[in-house]
Amino acid sequence: MQYEEILHRCFRCGYCKLPENYVDFNCPPYLSFRFETYSPGGRMWLIRALLDNKLAPTGRLQEILFSCVACANCVTHCTFPKFKDQLLLAFTAAKEQLVNGGKVPPAVRDCLTRIYQHGNPYGHARKKRDAWTDGLKVEPYSDQEYLFFVGDVGSYDTRGQEIARSVAGLLQKLGVSFGILGADEISDGNEAGAMGEAELFKYLAEENIKTFESRGVEKIITLSPHGYNAFKNDYPGFGGNYSVLHYSQVLAPLVKKAAFAPDQPPLRVTYHDSCYLGRHNMEYGAPRTVLTALPGVELVEMQRCFQNALCCGGGGGNVFTDIIGSGRQTSAGVRVGEAAASGAGVLAVACPQCAVMFADAVKVQNLEGRLAVKEISEIVNERLIKQEVN
Amino acid sequence: MKEILQALVEIVGTEFVSDQPEERYLYSMDPGTMPAREPDFVVMPDSTEQVRQVLLLANQHKIPVVPLGAGLVLSGLSRALKGGIILDMKRMNRIIEVNEMSRYALVEAGASQGMLQAYLKKHHPRLKHSAPDAPPAATIAGNVCIHGSGHISHAHGFHSDMLNGLEVVLPTGEVTRLGSCATSDYWFSRAPLPDLAGLFLGWAGTTGVITKLAIKLYPNYRFNDVGVFVCEDARLMPDILYRMSETQMAEDLTAWMTPKPDWARGFLHSNINYGANTKEELIWKRNLIRASVSEYIDRKIAGFIPMPAAMKQPFLEVPARQLSRFADVRKGGGFEYVGVIMPVDLFAEAYELGLEIASRLSVSYSLGARIIGINHCMMFFYAYAFNRADPADVQRAQRALEATNRAAVDMGGIPWKAEAPAQKEIIRKMDPNMFALMNRIRAVLDPAGIMNPGNWEID
Ligand SMILES: Cc1cc2nc3c(=O)[nH]c(=O)nc-3n(C[C@H](O)[C@H](O)[C@H](O)COP(=O)(O)OP(=O)(O)OC[C@H]3O[C@@H](n4cnc5c(N)ncnc54)[C@H](O)[C@@H]3O)c2cc1C
Ligand code: SF4
Ligand code: SF4
Numbered sequence: 031m032q033y034e035e036i037l038h039r040c041f042r043c044g045y046c047k048l049p050e051n052y053v054d055f056n057c058p059p060y061l062s063f064r065f066e067t068y069s070p071g072g073r074m075w076l077i078r079a080l081l082d083n084k085l086a087p088t089g090r091l092q093e094i095l096f097s098c099v100a101c102a103n104c105v106t107h108c109t110f111p112k113f114k115d116q117l118l119l120a121f122t123a124a125k126e127q128l129v130n131g132g133k134v135p136p137a138v139r140d141c142l143t144r145i146y147q148h149g150n151p152y153g154h155a156r157k158k159r160d161a162w163t164d165g166l167k168v169e170p171y172s173d174q175e176y177l178f179f180v181g182d183v184g185s186y187d188t189r190g191q192e193i194a195r196s197v198a199g200l201l202q203k204l205g206v207s208f209g210i211l212g213a214d215e216i217s218d219g220n221e222a223g224a225m226g227e228a229e230l231f232k233y234l235a236e237e238n239i240k241t242f243e244s245r246g247v248e249k250i251i252t253l254s255p256h257g258y259n260a261f262k263n264d265y266p267g268f269g270g271n272y273s274v275l276h277y278s279q280v281l282a283p284l285v286k287k288a289a290f291a292p293d294q295p296p297l298r299v300t301y302h303d304s305c306y307l308g309r310h311n312m313e314y315g316a317p318r319t320v321l322t323a324l325p326g327v328e329l330v331e332m333q334r335c336f337q338n339a340l341c342c343g344g345g346g347g348n349v350f351t352d353i354i355g356s357g358r359q360t361s362a363g364v365r366v367g368e369a370a371a372s373g374a375g376v377l378a379v380a381c382p383q384c385a386v387m388f389a390d391a392v393k394v395q396n397l398e399g400r401l402a403v404k405e406i407s408e409i410v411n412e413r414l415i416k417q418e419v420n
Numbered sequence: 421m422k423e424i425l426q427a428l429v430e431i432v433g434t435e436f437v438s439d440q441p442e443e444r445y446l447y448s449m450d451p452g453t454m455p456a457r458e459p460d461f462v463v464m465p466d467s468t469e470q471v472r473q474v475l476l477l478a479n480q481h482k483i484p485v486v487p488l489g490a491g492l493v494l495s496g497l498s499r500a501l502k503g504g505i506i507l508d509m510k511r512m513n514r515i516i517e518v519n520e521m522s523r524y525a526l527v528e529a530g531a532s533q534g535m536l537q538a539y540l541k542k543h544h545p546r547l548k549h550s551a552p553d554a555p556p557a558a559t560i561a562g563n564v565c566i567h568g569s570g571h572i573s574h575a576h577g578f579h580s581d582m583l584n585g586l587e588v589v590l591p592t593g594e595v596t597r598l599g600s601c602a603t604s605d606y607w608f609s610r611a612p613l614p615d616l617a618g619l620f621l622g623w624a625g626t627t628g629v630i631t632k633l634a635i636k637l638y639p640n641y642r643f644n645d646v647g648v649f650v651c652e653d654a655r656l657m658p659d660i661l662y663r664m665s666e667t668q669m670a671e672d673l674t675a676w677m678t679p680k681p682d683w684a685r686g687f688l689h690s691n692i693n694y695g696a697n698t699k700e701e702l703i704w705k706r707n708l709i710r711a712s713v714s715e716y717i718d719r720k721i722a723g724f725i726p727m728p729a730a731m732k733q734p735f736l737e738v739p740a741r742q743l744s745r746f747a748d749v750r751k752g753g754g755f756e757y758v759g760v761i762m763p764v765d766l767f768a769e770a771y772e773l774g775l776e777i778a779s780r781l782s783v784s785y786s787l788g789a790r791i792i793g794i795n796h797c798m799m800f801f802y803a804y805a806f807n808r809a810d811p812a813d814v815q816r817a818q819r820a821l822e823a824t825n826r827a828a829v830d831m832g833g834i835p836w837k838a839e840a841p842a843q844k845e846i847i848r849k850m851d852p853n854m855f856a857l858m859n860r861i862r863a864v865l866d867p868a869g870i871m872n873p874g875n876w877e878i879d
Contacts, residue, residue, distance in 0.1 A: 038807075039748060039808075041748070041753050051541070052533075052535060052538050053539075065438060065442075065508075066508070091442055109741045112751075
């Protein structure tokens with residue numbers, strides 16, 4: 031297995047379970063299940079034991095390994111600089127080993143099969159990929175400046191579709207030239223990769239690259255930080271080199287210049303750093319720039335923010351497989367509680383997966399009415415609309 | 421076994437009991453060198469009542485119970501030497517109360533050092549607790565009950581000295597409060613009642629399960645500084661430490677000697693950490709500390725290392741992460757240390773012992789000491805790194821640990837948080853009447869012999 035040479039170097043000291051200020055556990059599966067086996071250090075030792083045939087790849091071991099949501103908290107906070115960067119790579123390599131041996135939890139197997147067969151984890155028809163545009167006039171990509179890559183959640187999930195519409199509408203209002211691939215878009219593969227299906231990821235990347243090349247794509251705006259991560263960091267390895275932006279990075283300079291009515295009602299907002307924008311790609315500023323540019327908006331930080339943010343629990347395919355959802359204390363639940371405790375009335379996100387995870391959590395935690403989960407362009411749009419009405 | 425599993429499920433819920441190979445494997449060992457011992461169950465209670473019910477069940481069926489905090493003690497004290505239940509306490513991690521005026525915190529036994537640190541920083545910035553250099557996931561209870569020490573131990577002694585009171589569940593299921601909390605709603609001290617907390621301190625979890633505890637808090641200074649004093653002669657160390665401690669300015673006084681990095685080899689460093697609420701006060705303290713050892717400085721046989729602020733940072737960090745990194749010295753994820761509680765007078769002898777063992781057994785070592793109280797004693801540590809993937813290397817470290825434990829006892833020191841074999845070394849030298857009394861107490865508290873059996877036993 032790749033990276034197996036680092037497994038025994040883990041001291042099981044547990045720095046990786048925590049954020050920098052140590053306030054509470056910050057590894058979502060550990061937070062949910064509480065057995066040491068679910069912690070990053072526990073994983074390191076279990077994988078070593080699996081390779082040494084001290085443990086068999088039982089259903090439980092599969093569940094444990096696939097419960098990692100690839101949030102990279104451990105990578106950021108492990109205290110061993112010489113191998114910390116390889117932790118998540120090792121966890122993914124272990125998943126790959128299980129995938130190759132056909133030893134994966136049924137939910138993962140089904141999710142991967144759907145991606146393979148339909149090009150998306152929902153198993154929906156490809157031709158419905160642009161259903162989200164309903165009511166919006168969005169052009170197919172031809173010679174516009176940017177390709178807007180919507181991704182699986184924005185294309186098919188009801189909440190994701192709302193977000194895709196909101197972002198696309200705002201980009202249009204701000205004069206950004208973009209088009210979409212519609213039925214020619216397939217999964218960016220980030221989640222397939224994170225679930226250890228390296229071959230499927232490669233296939234999806236190559237297919238997308240073929241499409242991009244045939245359509246002359248040079249610049250991409252992604253809706254999802256997950257797609258942003260794949261295009262920026264992994265596609266060059268498959269020969270796909272593009273100028274890639276997450277939509278918040280496009281909005282940041284434009285929103286600053288936009289005109290807003292001065293008499294906006296005050297709104298206290300806290301922003302949740304998505305892992306693939308934050309810890310994986312160190313983009314903390316753009317979404318905050320968007321929010322702080324809005325008149326009346328007061329941005330407050332949660333106790334865990336920036337590189338210490340608690341993941342929503344949706345990464346690593348978990349938004350589709352829900353492996354960690356069976357734990358009693360989900361990180362999405364804890365996170366919405368933390369957002370409410372910050373005094374904010376709105377939990378702002380810049381990732382459709384986070385929005386989906388938190389929408390459920392707000393209901394489960396009985397925070398409806400106290401805390402609204404909004405995607406950042408929705409907050410901008412609300413204020414722009416008011417300005418237009420005025 | 422099936423019925424026991426079912427009974428445990430009924431107490432804590434399905435999600436928090438495991439008899440599965442993955443948990444039994446991982447909970448069979450800690451990061452140190454002690455061999456694996458598999459538990460039959462791992463159980464994670466969420467309340468004192470659940471702990472009570474688990475102990476009643478275990479007592480009825482004579483099933484061993486091993487309390488576990490973060491398992492960071494390194495000496496294998498929370499392995500299930502005779503199988504049974506590992507009671508992972510980390511779900512019980514609430515910070516129940518901080519009494520700002522009486523400067524104490526009441527926490528559940530699974531609350532971690534890091535959590536309390538973060539909580540105080542946010543809600544009570546004028547207060548801090550004495551944190552050990554253990555990784556922040558370490559529990560406060562696990563540390564107090566082994567007589568741990570930390571960043572304010574020079575000023576205020578062992579962490580067990582900072583304990584105000586306990587709630588414990590006895591092996592027979594009675595929930596008992598000890599200290600002022602036994603009589604009052606306040607957890608302000610162990611005095612003036614008979615001090616029964618000692619029945620749970622230093623016993624390695626063999627007398628009951630701590631479920632709540634209150635510890636003392638101390639002023640959190642606005643300005644903090646560290647001086648690093650260096651000399652080359654271990655025989656001078658007791659006097660240097662005596663003079664520095666005489667000023668009573670330091671919160672923490674530690675010594676360290678390591679062969680790596682190369683520039684540090686052969687030098688004995690004393691870190692003196694102190695704090696103040698104004699810059700003037702800080703400078704005043706610094707001057708007093710300097711004056712205490714000026715004779716050595718004037719004679720040019722020792723002195724403070726001039727250090728820019730960035731270089732001081734790792735020495736001001738609480739906990740000091742760099743200590744954990746020693747585990748990667750042999751690229752093998754492991755170290756274990758013998759921490760010997762002994763008089764400061766024995767410093768030079770203790771140091772020579774470490775050098776001799778490291779060279780004779782060819783182990784990677786780091787030596788050091790934390791001064792506890794104002795030179796009242798010290799915890800002298802002998803840390804040996806090993807490569808977990810190489811059984812011969814693990815064995816080498818084990819041999820070094822054994823040799824150190826034996827020699828330390830003979831020297832007049834007492835290994836702290838001693839491994840089960842080292843406990844036998846201690847018992848060998850212990851007043852037989854004390855050992856007999858320990859056994860009588862255990863027999864009364866734990867008639868079925870369920871609590872962490874295999875510890876503090878001769879065979
Ligand atoms: C890098 C490093 C640095 C360290 N530095 C220090 C230091 O500066 N100072 C220091 O004191 N220690 C230090 N340690 C040692 C150790 O990690 C700490 O003492 C730690 O606080 C122990 O807590 P724990 O939760 O890990 O206890 P555990 O290892 O889980 O338990 C310790 C013992 O207490 C018992 N126990 C735990 N919880 C309970 C309970 N609720 N009721 C009854 N018994 C219980 C266990 O059975 C066991 O016998 C260090 C360790 C490392 C790895
Ligand atoms: S992954 Fe790093 S921080 Fe986590 S337990 Fe292992 S060594 Fe410690
Ligand atoms: S990547 Fe996140 S979920 Fe996975 S082990 Fe690390 S901290 Fe836990």
